[in-house]
Amino acid sequence: MAADRQKNTSQRVGEFVAPLSLATDLGEISPRRLALLMAIAEHGSISAAARHVGMTYKAAWDAVDAMNNLAGTVLVDVQHGGRGGGGARLSAEGSQVIRDLSRLQSLQSEFMARLKAEGDLGKSLAMMRRLSMKSSARNVLAGTVQSVHEGGVSTEVNLRLPGGDTLHAIVTRESAQELTLEPGREVQAIIKASWIILALASDNIRTSARNRLCGSVTRIVAGEVNAEVVLALAGGNTLAVIITRPSLDELALSEGTKVCALIKASHVILGVSS
Template structure:
């Protein structure tokens, strides 16, 4: 059979994710816009998520990736060091070689790839509608029994994945990205608590929707009970798309 082989890759250091396409895009935006906060807004992500990503990269890096800029009209900001610029250049070269490698495999009749990701929540969905506004692609997803979710990713990411309406995709959600509420919220699913594990500061929940989807949630320690009905809410920016 003939098909298109696709994949994504990360550079790891000490067993931890160091550089990926999203983090490289964040660094490019910081260099372009002059601050982490502006870069985060441009990518429709929270400042904390952007800061955490930068902190992880700096902690794993052999040299500083960013340096502070003092003064100026905006009161200072951040910019890439020469080492940070080289990292981006090296990553993009590796990404090109990786793409070439995948394309070379398409000459084979059959290949099976196994990809491990840290996010435990992976939901099979269908793309009902795609809309574009500036650099943001909004993807309207349907699950079983007409359940729906909305995802927002960058236009460049959507183009790389070659997404189109009617495609079957995987919605990928980190357990820490799910918020729980007693009443329905935007982009939420009604669920039932089936398992609870408590630590000193956190609770790990297993939730199930009426049509059988399972969600794993890591949240601050809570007082929920088995069989409690709650709503699992996910910000559209926290729903990644896999193909």
Template sequence: MKRVPTLSAATGPDTLHQALGHAISDKRLEVLRRISVSGSISQAAREVGISYKAAWQAIDTLTSLSGTPLVERTVGGSGGGGARITEEGRRLLVLADELAQARDAVLARHAGAGASASTGAGLGVQTSMRNQLPARVSGVQSLAQEDPLVLVRLCLEDGQELTSSITRESADLLGLRVDLPVLLLCKATAVEVADQMPDLSAGQCHLSGKVLRIARGAKRDEVTLALDGGGTWVGFAARPFGCRRGQRAFALMASSALVIALDPHQS
């Protein structure tokens, strides 16, 4: 048997929680689960409804996050080879099931107090990205038949729209579809704030809001915008930034800087 991909011996099973933290809300764990049943990556891809390439991306991501091989593949042979999950792969699936059951139980206990299934959406995401907003998918557009990227149109609660550029495999793994609620993330350092509406170039998008806070810096000012539909968006402007608190300003970022995440109870 050959294990793929090969990882450093310094990693180990104690890092399985990393895979759970990032993969529980999309199809990656389901790919692993299907492999455990069918013994075939191609069969798992067909059952989940994604491409063979996307299935391998799922396994590669889980393996990198967990720090230990989760799938063993047999190369060659009369049957063309197969795949099976490792002991750590089985352990990961058990942990995922127990975490899902525990979360369901917590939400059920609080349902009588007015909590909904969406309560706590995004709380499981630990990231350095300060910009996090709920949104809904309003469209998924392929750039071209053979292009590996797709454009995902996203609508915020105040009606503003953004476009995120992601790989086709990622869109398949996330199961993106129209009206799907998602969590939109962006690094503050990827956001440029301006006091005038900028001319957008290809691959750029923008948000507008009122200046909530300005933190003066030596070379740039950090600006927090309060969006009309609630929530904030943080970016940076050349010093000195000309707007005052309460004035409207604009945040500019590349579509490739916008990250899409799912809440497992919203998919």
């Protein structure tokens, strides 16, 4: 079957799409796998290429098989066995993919250099990237990491939201390292509306929730069982909160009511742009 796929060396494999993944008819080849493809071209060995990109030997083999299957033609010719972990070389199609990728990377670098020369367009691009993010969570807030405190198992990440609000998040140590969370890093804080507890701003209650974001009610959508309450925070952000209908009636909420959103630090999910 591999030999049959190799016969047509001029077939169209797919189209590159930002951020330089390869979209084929059968699925997408990720940037990480494309990096492996480039490393194979450079080193001529699966094991050496895997070390170069930081993959395990098995993961590299699985990635090669997946790329060949997704492309519908052999991109990498592999040979099992031997102390070196097997040799590998790119097919004509695989070499063409690398040439196209290198050219696109060069064009991308030129484009980003022009953006920098034009002024502060990078912030606008970052904003558009955040706006295009899809999530089932109702609340996605942009923020900047202020400090990171690493523990044995968990890591506390403190964020500054636009307008000055502070948000605390607790993530696993592995997640913090994988996301490269450090001061100055831009992140998205994702908070499900049902995870937020509402309290009247006049209530001086003490809770274990690390985050207390206060503002005023701007909109209420009441249902028979639950109600959605939208808050405008002092810093300019908005939060949507789902509470029960009895809670809405008990708190006597209406537009303009001063309230505080109580959010556990462990209920804040962090995301970064790849």
